[in-house]
Amino acid sequence: MNKKKLVSLLLALAMVFALAACGGDTQGNQESQTPSTSSPSGENNASSGDAKVAVFYYNYADTYIASVRTALDAALDAAGVTYQDFDGNNNQTTQNEAIDTALADNYNILVVNMVTTGSSDTAKAILDKAAAKGAKVIFFNRAIEEDGAEGSVLGADTYKDMVSFVGTDAPEAGHLQGQMIGEYLLENYDTVDLNGDGVISYAMFKGDEANVEAIYRTQYGVEDANKVLTEAGKPEMAYFDPASSSGYQVDMGGAWSSAAALEYMTTNLAQYNETNGNMIELVICNNDNMAEGAISALQAAGYNTGAEGSKTIPVFGVDATDSAQALIAQGVMTGTVKQDAEGMANAICEMVTSTAAGTSMADAAAAIASSNEIYTVAEGIDNKLYVAYAPFTGK
Structure with missing residues (x-):
């Protein structure tokens, strides 16, 4: 086995263990759990590094988003990550103000479910604020770039080392x-x-x-x-x-x-x-x-x-x-x-812990995709991770 293949294998194996810490089953059973607004007090364990995570949801009232929140809270708790959830209440101004508050409080990883979907200007404004504080950003679920402009934000030299996306192939x-x-x-x-x-x-x-x-x-x-x-x-x-x-x-x-x-x-x-x-x-x-x-x-x-x-x-x-x-x-x-809420939550959690440990966004996405067939990396955008859909008729 050559050196390149060995490194890829080791990264994939590392992600398998890390995904287990972030929730285990990535098939997304969507059973209800009681959400928490923050992790238990105390120091982070080794898997969470120095992560202080702020999670911004576009709207708690959205049923699917509520499922993701429940699963992500559980995954971050299991990984020992310090985090806080914020409700955008379907208002971008409200979400922007919460982001400002989190950055002022020295949160260093922002996990953002953007209210104004498909807006590269909104995404760039968030990234610029984060960059000024040395924070990383993981967007999820809602598109951050206009249709036909894929990669204009995620692939931009200004941002690509500090940003990733976990979502679906629209x-x-x-x-x-x-x-x-x-x-x-x-x-x-x-x-x-x-x-x-x-x-x-x-x-x-x-x-x-x-x-x-x-x-x-x-x-x-x-x-x-x-x-x-x-x-x-x-x-x-x-x-x-x-x-x-x-x-x-x-x-x-x-x-x-x-x-x-x-x-x-x-x-x-x-x-x-x-x-x-x-x-x-x-x-x-x-x-x-x-x-x-x-x-x-x-x-x-x-x-x-x-x-x-x-x-x-x-x-x-x-x-x-x-x-x-x-x-x-x-x-x-x-x-x-x-739309696999638990699968999305586990991928976000792993992106958080990998980022906190110093892994690049692209390497983290590649390793997550190698760990489970429900994940794929977007063609030509190596920091964009897709979670697969599946038909459901109850049969």
């Missing part, structure tokens, strides 16, 4: 959801086609107009489903409202909320229903929160109750939250795409 969830929907429709076409016109009428709920994840989920959730249908000789799906130019309804607050989907769907069903012969026959949602809101509206109209003989409108989401998994088990939700 188009993947949309592709998986679209494939899942298309296959489900082929298996259940006549049942789903309530008015028997041969075309499936669908509603689409988009979480945030500018969020790259929402953009790709909205696009590919429909495009890929249509591809499955047309390849099998079926017509493409039709958006329920023929007057709509966008083909979706967006949460205007950017919160991906169940309340927004509930309000939209309740209004939709007043006009688009079986009595009028134009019932919405399929619901596609960018996340499970919005799926739950749509299901609540359907249940109020007598659908998706789980009762024997009642009609169920297929509803698909993304995240595989505990509540969504329960709804799928009850037969009132059809499927979702798992």
Whole structure:
């Protein structure tokens, strides 16, 4: 074995042990745990080095983010890392002020779930503040660069040695959801086609107009489903409202909320229903929160109750939250795409401990990717780590 291969092997082995310290199972079971706001008092152990970590969440109220927070708190506690959580409350100004406070208090590793997603200017402003204090930054979950500008921040010479990203490959969830929907429709076409016109009428709920994840989920959730249908000789799906130019309804607050989907769907069903012969026959949602809101509206109209003989409108989401998994088990939700909260948390924890120990961001990402197949390094951006999505139907 040559020297280069030996070094790579040793790094990978080191990460396996470190990932175990950061939570062990990286498959993400999403069981609920009681979150803590800081680690137990006392000195850090050897795995945490001199890390003093501030974790900034875009919004505690987001169900998926709450799952990541629970898992990351547990992982950092297990690794003996001193940390503090901060809630951005879906407001970038609030998050910026919290970052200023943390840096003034000498936190030296910032773990940031940015409120203003896909904004290189916002990311650079955070990095400049951190650089002035000698702190490192680990962004996670929400894109920090504009679509098509990947690497403009993460690969910039000014920042690349002090920054990394742990998240997902944005188009993947949309592709998986679209494939899942298309296959489900082929298996259940006549049942789903309530008015028997041969075309499936669908509603689409988009979480945030500018969020790259929402953009790709909205696009590919429909495009890929249509591809499955047309390849099998079926017509493409039709958006329920023929007057709509966008083909979706967006949460205007950017919160991906169940309340927004509930309000939209309740209004939709007043006009688009079986009595009028134009019932919405399929619901596609960018996340499970919005799926739950749509299901609540359907249940109020007598659908998706789980009762024997009642009609169920297929509803698909993304995240595989505990509540969504329960709804799928009850037969009132059809499927979702798992975004691995525990897998993301463990990767962040390992990035924290490796960074604290002096490992470069790129080497840490490479070793994490070598340790488990759910992780990959983005092509051409060696400090960007992806956590894989997976389809979930409860079967």
